[in-house]
Amino acid sequence: MTSSAVDPARLAVERRRIFLALFSALAIALHTLEFLLPSPVPWFRLGIANILALMALFLFDGKAAWSVNMVRIVVASLFLGTFLSPRFFLSLSGGILATAAMTTSRKLAGEKIGPVGVSVLGATGHAIGQLLCAWILLVRHDGLWYLLPFLLVLAIVGGVVNGFIADYLLENLRKMPAFAKDSADAVADE
Amino acid sequence: MALNDYWQRLTRLDRGIVVALLALCALLFVALDLRSPGQTVQVRQDQGTVFNAPLSRDRSVELQGPLGVTRLEITNGKARIVSSPCPYKVCVGMGEIHREGEIIACVPNRLLVQVIGQQSIDKEQRYDLISR
Numbered sequence: 022m023t024s025s026a027v028d029p030a031r032l033a034v035e036r037r038r039i040f041l042a043l044f045s046a047l048a049i050a051l052h053t054l055e056f057l058l059p060s061p062v063p064w065f066r067l068g069i070a071n072i073l074a075l076m077a078l079f080l081f082d083g084k085a086a087w088s089v090n091m092v093r094i095v096v097a098s099l100f101l102g103t104f105l106s107p108r109f110f111l112s113l114s115g116g117i118l119a120t121a122a123m124t125t126s127r128k129l130a131g132e133k134i135g136p137v138g139v140s141v142l143g144a145t146g147h148a149i150g151q152l153l154c155a156w157i158l159l160v161r162h163d164g165l166w167y168l169l170p171f172l173l174v175l176a177i178v179g180g181v182v183n184g185f186i187a188d189y190l191l192e193n194l195r196k197m198p199a200f201a202k203d204s205a206d207a208v209a210d211e
Numbered sequence: 212m213a214l215n216d217y218w219q220r221l222t223r224l225d226r227g228i229v230v231a232l233l234a235l236c237a238l239l240f241v242a243l244d245l246r247s248p249g250q251t252v253q254v255r256q257d258q259g260t261v262f263n264a265p266l267s268r269d270r271s272v273e274l275q276g277p278l279g280v281t282r283l284e285i286t287n288g289k290a291r292i293v294s295s296p297c298p299y300k301v302c303v304g305m306g307e308i309h310r311e312g313e314i315i316a317c318v319p320n321r322l323l324v325q326v327i328g329q330q331s332i333d334k335e336q337r338y339d340l341i342s343r
Contacts, residue, residue, distance in 0.1 A: 130224055133222055133223070133224045134222060134224045134225060134228075135220070135221060135222045135224075135225045137220070137221050137225045137229070138221070138222065138224055138225035138228045138229070141225075141228055141229055141232060142228060145232060163312065164312060164314055167243060167312075169239060170236055170239035170240045170243060173232070173235070173236045173239065174236050177229065177232050177233060177236065181229065184225075185217065185220070188220055
């Protein structure tokens with residue numbers, strides 16, 4: 022479906038906006054769903070909302086990933102009623118470090134890194150970000166860092182799972198006209 | 212093998228990152244195990260120290276808390292909580308501690324059992340005054 026009467030550059034901008042809005046909404050939905058699911062280990066979240074940030078990163082660019090993640094963290098916390106609570110700051114600091122790790126690694130490694138690598142690094146960043154926030158704001162006990170190995174293992178597992186999901190999704194999305202590289206409808210610039 | 216199919220989808224760098232992080236994890240776990248054995252068991256309650264004893268001598272102690280009596284036992288240089296009036300018995304499930312810095316906590320009964328050793332004592336001696 023090509024709108025030949027419209028300036029393609031403007032079209033691309035509008036489509037990017039719309040897709041990022043959709044990604045953000047999906048991320049919020051996944052984040053909320055995950056929060057409601059029971060979990061055997063108190064802090065173990067797969068972080069499936071991060072899949073959308075991965076999609077934004079690989080289909081668009083780093084800025085897109087930041088938008089999706091930051092919007093998701095703030096809005097989801099409003100829905101869940103945890104805005105500005107300690108839980109929110111843990112989520113935020115984890116999210117900031119995770120997104121920073123993801124965008125930086127993609128920027129430095131370019132095509133050499135895939136969704137799984139980026140996702141695992143993001144998950145690690147998230148774990149470290151949460152521990153740092155807990156250290157600074159909540160618990161000043163040295164024993165806190167004994168949690169790192171356990172959180173790191175869970176982060177690696179979650180990161181790999183998310184990465185593969187994102188990988189499959191990207192493979193399928195790229196076949197669609199909106200994201201195919203040489204399509205006239207292409208909206209992505211990667 | 213299905214697992215190999217997944218491995219194939221990763222770039223070289225991806226594989227390196229995953230392997231490196233797993234190795235780091237393993238190292239951290241080993242480091243947890245390598246902590247030096249401690250010397251004293253210190254029990255704290257509501258910011259005050261309630262009980263102190265060396266790990267070297269076997270003994271059994273009753274610790275009083277708002278919920279009731281928590282029994283702490285020191286045997287063979289290790290400390291553990293034997294029984295406690297809390298609902299989930301997390302403190303009992305924690306098992307034995309003997310390394311410096313290890314902790315068992317019974318939060319409902321407001322007890323914190325920690326093993327301290329020479330390193331912790333040296334650390335505290337760096338301060339002129341500590342108020343709890």
